[in-house]
Amino acid sequence: MLGPTSALLLLSVAGPPAIEWRAPEGCPTRADVLDALAALTRPPDLEGVRVRGVVRRVSGRYELRLDIHTRRLTQRRVERADACDSLDGAAALIIAIAIDPLEFASSLAPTPPEPEPEPVPPVPAPPVDVPGPPPEVADPEPVPEPAPKEPAKADPDPPRPPAPKPATRRPPVSVLVRVDGAIDAGATPTIGGDVGGAVGVLHRWLRIEAVGLYLPPRPLNFDGARVGMIARWALGVRACGRFVRNVLEIPLCLGIEGGRFHAFGTGITVDPKDARPPWLGLLLGVGLVWSPHPRVGLGVRTEFVVAPLRAQFTVSDQPVHITQPVGVRFAGGLEIRFGPGARRDGSTPARPR
Structure with a gap:
């Protein structure tokens, strides 16, 4: 596995043709994106990869649009944030997953903990007979008979409105x-x-x-x-x-x-x-x-x-x-x-x- 220093050197050599980055003043630069890629546990191989990232301000928020072209696919991702400070890390993570999603996911998976040894159950002692009075048998409590269910009262039909009287039309005179x-x-x-x-x-x-x-x-x-x-x-x-x-x-x-x-x-x-x-x-x-x-x-x-x-x-x-x-x-x-x-x-x- 390459160390952070050698990976940063590899990205610096392959950077200019692989990553194009434009962002407003005060937002992360292309160098910040390369540093974020190098800081990953397993930095991706950028050979044959072209990335174009554009950061712009839209309606009071920041929008990152990434166009990623690899040998196998081309995809576009859009991310939005209230501040642009975290967009370099988000861009590095999206680039790494797009290039090799299986390898990157396995490197981020946590190591499963070692199983704890199962406890040995104690051996029970043999029972000792102790004379005593015979146990009293309690009379079973009477079970009350269920009360007869009252027949459900049918809801009375709502009163119907009186039928309108037919309009009496007087013959014309x-x-x-x-x-x-x-x-x-x-x-x-x-x-x-x-x-x-x-x-x-x-x-x-x-x-x-x-x-x-x-x-x-x-x-x-x-x-x-x-x-x-x-x-x-x-x-x-x-x-x-x-x-x-x-x-x-x-x-x-x-x-x-x-x-x-x-x-x-x-x-x-x-x-x-x-x-x-x-x-x-x-x-x-x-x-x-x-x-x-x-x-x-x-x-x-x-x-x-x-x-x-x-x-x-x-x-x-x-x-x-x-x-x-x-x-x-x-x-x-x-x-x-x-x-x-x-x-x-x-x-x-x-x-x-």
Whole structure:
């Protein structure tokens, strides 16, 4: 085995081509690395070995990067330390292990200690019989029976949260206002014209309206001469089932209306008088409504008017006119709708603004 002095001389001769070392000022130099290699128990043989070591400062610490090239392999090692004083010893140790790991490991292995002699067990003396009282036999202690296991109580199921109530969605409802005009036959001696209106609500399949109408005065004639005038007003309610298809609606309606006639003498009547008999009508009708816009409806309808109370008008005890038990009314009107339901009444959707 070479001594430290001869090994240092060998490294000095083989050093320049074998080891290249660069480090900041104040850190170990190449000579320090060679000294650390020489101080090892078994310095490595650097023949055919090339080592390049670079020390630099990275983020407040020192980083050693070693590139070691031997005849059998090439490897790179990186070591980091807070101070660079110990990097020469670390570099020497890494170089020695990389060149010959088996030989270097065997030189560092500690010598196993010599085994200690096993102690000789003493020879026991022969037993001596000594008379004495017989040993007492203790009664065996009773073994308590195991307590019966209580059945494990099943954990009660955690209370389930109440199921959410289904949201009740109310059908949309809209309000309508309508202006009507009608041709009426049966209540007056000649065909007359009514003017009227309605206020109501529209449900999905139902139409309910409060209606009113007025028949302007019409002449009463007797023997070709005018003897009086007759007018009528009425208020009522109408309920209709709606059959909607796109922009068209067909209402089937039932209703009732009540009011009064107003007849007064005129013309050749000698003693003119006023008469105000009551009016009652039962309505049965069918219609057609077209909605060019969700909030606008144009409609026509035909109604049969049944009059259970018939009114008679006379002049000088001569009958001039008697209302008919059944009349017919042809009407048409324009309605305007308000409210959210007007957008869902079966008509075309409203155009965006």
